[in-house]
Amino acid sequence: MxxxxxxxxxxxxxxxxxxxxxxxxxxxxxxxxxxTAQAGVSQPVVSKHLGVLKQAGLVRGRHEGRQTHYSAQLGALAPLIDWTSQMAGFWESRFDDLEDLLKRMGQ
Amino acid sequence: MxxxxxxxxxxxxxxxxxxxxxxxxxxxxxxxxxxTAQAGVSQPVVSKHLGVLKQAGLVRGRHEGRQTHYSAQLGALAPLIDWTSQMAGFWESRFDDLEDLLKRMGQ
DNA sequence: CTCTCATATACCCCGCTGGCTATATGTCGA
DNA sequence: TCGACATATAGCCAGCGGGGTATATGAGAG
Known part of the structure; x- marks a missing residue:
């Protein structure tokens, strides 16, 4: 789910x-x-974190010689945006319900 | 920070x-x-989670007699939205930089 | 005042995960 | 081919946190 x-x-x-x-x-x-130079943790830890980010689709690794270049995959944030606006949507619709209710009460 | x-x-x-x-x-x-009835975990666990949500400002508790009514505080999601659009913004600006570069190269 | 019900707190247990070091893998330079 | 470098993997440990049960707190009912 x-x-x-x-x-x-x-x-x-x-x-x-x-x-x-x-x-x-x-x-x-x-x-x-x-x-690694600025991460404040050891290189293996950085690699591990990059692995997790990669698995989540948030990041992509490109091998070039003996080094690996990583880049952010912004599209992977879409579900997060969806979720947020969905929550906001629920909120809104409940607010609309409230408005409806008040309207019906006022008439 | x-x-x-x-x-x-x-x-x-x-x-x-x-x-x-x-x-x-x-x-x-x-x-x-x-x-609790639908959470799939025990009542104390639900209370604990609600406590955490409350501390994060995501939720608000209102006492009414011997029961507590909780409600979502949607405003608390603002930093999350900010963060997301900030990330998107960085992405965009980098893309602009790339465009600039290509433009300068092309002239 | 007491009993019951709704919620919160206390306390413990255990698995997950982030950190480490050591080492493997793989690539470039000499 | 060999050594140095860049990254990944393996294996280990400690702490955090989510789960549980037992119990405290507090409010209505009788």
Whole structure:
């Protein structure tokens, strides 16, 4: 059911991982080494996080020689946007119901 | 400082908790008992999750007699929306940079 | 005042996951 | 072919957090 949302939220819940994704959004394609340099955690940890981001579809890896360039896949955020606007939608419709109710009460 | 985003993502990362929030968005004010009935977990667990949601500002509790009515606070999703559009914005601007580059190369 | 019901809190358990180090894999330069 | 470098994988450990049960708190009913 909420599998897609689940993966997204769970993946983005970790600060380190989200920071990596943010950097990739801001700076575009970046190597693991460059990411590691400012991540505040060890290189293997960065690789692991990138793996998780990749599995969630949030990130894409391109091999070039002995280094890997990662880039953000913004489209993967779509389910998150959908979910948010869906929640807002429920809210709105309930508000409309309330308006209807008040209207009917007032007449 | 992604503190606000952090709390939101972390809070919404758990499926059970997110389901509770979704129900509150769909159905409006609901009692703990009603929520527990369909949550698939015990009442204390529901209370705990509601506590977390409350701390994140996603939910509000209103005492009425011996029961508590919870309702979603949709405004709390704002940072999430901001974050998402910010990421999209970075993406866009990088795309613009690329366009600029291509333009300069082409002239 | 007491009993019951609705919710919250306390406490424990256990699995998941993020961090680490060590090492494997793979690529470039000499 | 060999060594250095870039990244990935393996294996381990500790802490966090979600689940449970037991119980406290508090409000209505009788």
């Amino acid at each position: 909420s599998t897609a949302h689940d993966a997204l939220f769970r993946t983005l819940a970790d600060p380190t991982r989200r920071a990596l994704f943010e950097r990739l959004c801001r700076e575009g394609e970046t190597t693991v080494g460059a990411l | 992604s503190t606000a985003h952090d709390a939101l993502f972390r809070t919404l990362a758990d499926p059970t908790r997110r389901a509770l929030f979704e129900r509150l968005c769909r159905e409006g004010e609901t009692t703990v008992g009603a929520l």
